[in-house]
Amino acid sequence: MSAITRDEVAHLARLSRLALHDDELDQLAAQLDVIISAVAKVQEVAQGDIPPSSHALPLTNVYRPDETHQGLDPDQALAGAPAVEDQRFRVPRILGEEA
């Protein structure tokens, strides 16, 4: 029995802009469930006295001085762009959303 539902996969697919067929939704729901179950095993091992962590290193306050360095020149920056126009990255039109 899958704990990840087909609807949840469809929702994630929409957020990720992936067009998935019905059979793919079923397949991925099962696969994601395996992954989640595997990760959940870690939670079984970690007792309540171990706080959740987002980082492997026991570090805080790693700061950079506020200094500027020259980065990439525009040719370098745009070298990997699939399309370029007016020294800008050209991207497909964005439908249905505006930031």
Added chain:
Amino acid sequence: MAYDDVVRAYEPVLGLETHVELGTASKMFCSCSTVFGGEPNTQVCPVCLALPGALPVVNGTAVESAIRLGLALNCSVASWCRFARKNYFYPDMPKNYQISQYDEPLCTDGHLDVTVESADGPREFRIGIERVHMEEDTGKTAHVGGATGRIHGADYSIVDYNRAGIPLLEIVTKPIEGAGELAPEVARAYVRELRDLARALGISDVRMEEGSLRCDVNVSLMPVGGDEWGTRSETKNVNSLRSVDRAVRHEMERQAGVLEAGQRVVQETRHFQEDSGSTVSGRSKEEAQDYRYFPDPDLVPVAPSAEWVEELRATLPELPAAKRVRIQSEWQLSDEELRDLVNADAIDLVAATVDAGAPPAEARKWWLNELSRRATETEVPLSGLPITSAQVARVVALVEEGTLTNKLARQVVDGVLNGEGEPDDVVEARGLKVLSDDSALGAAVDTAIADNPDAAEKIRGGKVAAAGALVGAVMKATGGQADAGRARELILERLGVS
């Protein structure tokens, strides 16, 4: 629905989310320059372009600025907090997420007091501050093709990432209730006060016209006497103080119209239209969990020590509210005079002019009259005029020492605004000095007497008041440069009545 009817039937509840772009030299997580207006994609690097393997490192000065603003807003500063990834698919961020803070903001639970004019005199409102958190700005997209230059109907978009990664602070208010009909003014006063605060702290140039201060306005209505909030709309693109006011007012009227028609207000993002003062519907608001926030594993926690926070608190400058109180008392201003200064955004400019040696009354007069007029004419903010407080103080000093008349002083100001250099340079180059030495004035006085025999005769006969006409003639002959007092003395002397 007319505004008066709206506020009779409904009580507005506001929420303001303001973004302040910090004035640090480098970006939030990399060393690219933050200078405004560069050629596209010239201020980018592997970090802010999200090239594989690049890792962000926090700009310490940005954290300091965030703490200082938090303290000035009477917030608590977290002893430990993290950055989070806000995931979304939109090409204004090449990472497919924006680094922000989510459930662990740096500063929480403060307030900012603002004053607005009401029919019963000034009223003070305490605006609760929910949080101040750190994040990074996004790149700039432009939409190509289609009729409107907007997304709908566009063929494709082009993106400049110079702005992507510039440090931003987001300041979120608690719900603002009880403002009633004053809600638009309260919203505007809050954004103004926040702007002045950020400017006083020196953390941002807070130029709304350049986008370094941006405001999103949340508005909902509930029936007067009710206690259940209505559905809110969030209006973006509110890019001037005047627009804050107009956006709130428009949303109150629009939502009241919807409710009066027996319909429901839709929770959505709307866009403010500067030209019409109205709002149009954008996308429906994505639910917060759709951003799939999680702590950014590339960054370590920010844990400001209590010592550091106290050190920053101790070195906060004089804040705008305290400055207003001090200035009103020192310069002995009425409430109205103070309000004029505040509304003209002139308080810092006048104060700096006074610090440079000008008497407060003269400094106020120049900034509120002549210079305000020039600013309006050239459509720049007062602080954007190409004249410094020190230069204004020098012009005032030249008038006080008698080198310039007020009329000549205005010409000097013209010259300075025109890029002709310092006031003394303009006086020299344009030959604007008052003529007060007797040899130069004497000839003009003699001519005036010769040209006006009737007036001269009256004066000889003891009618000293007639000297005004001759002084006028001298002023005219010298193009306004004569020292009127000295000219009068010379006239009386020559006609034997002094």
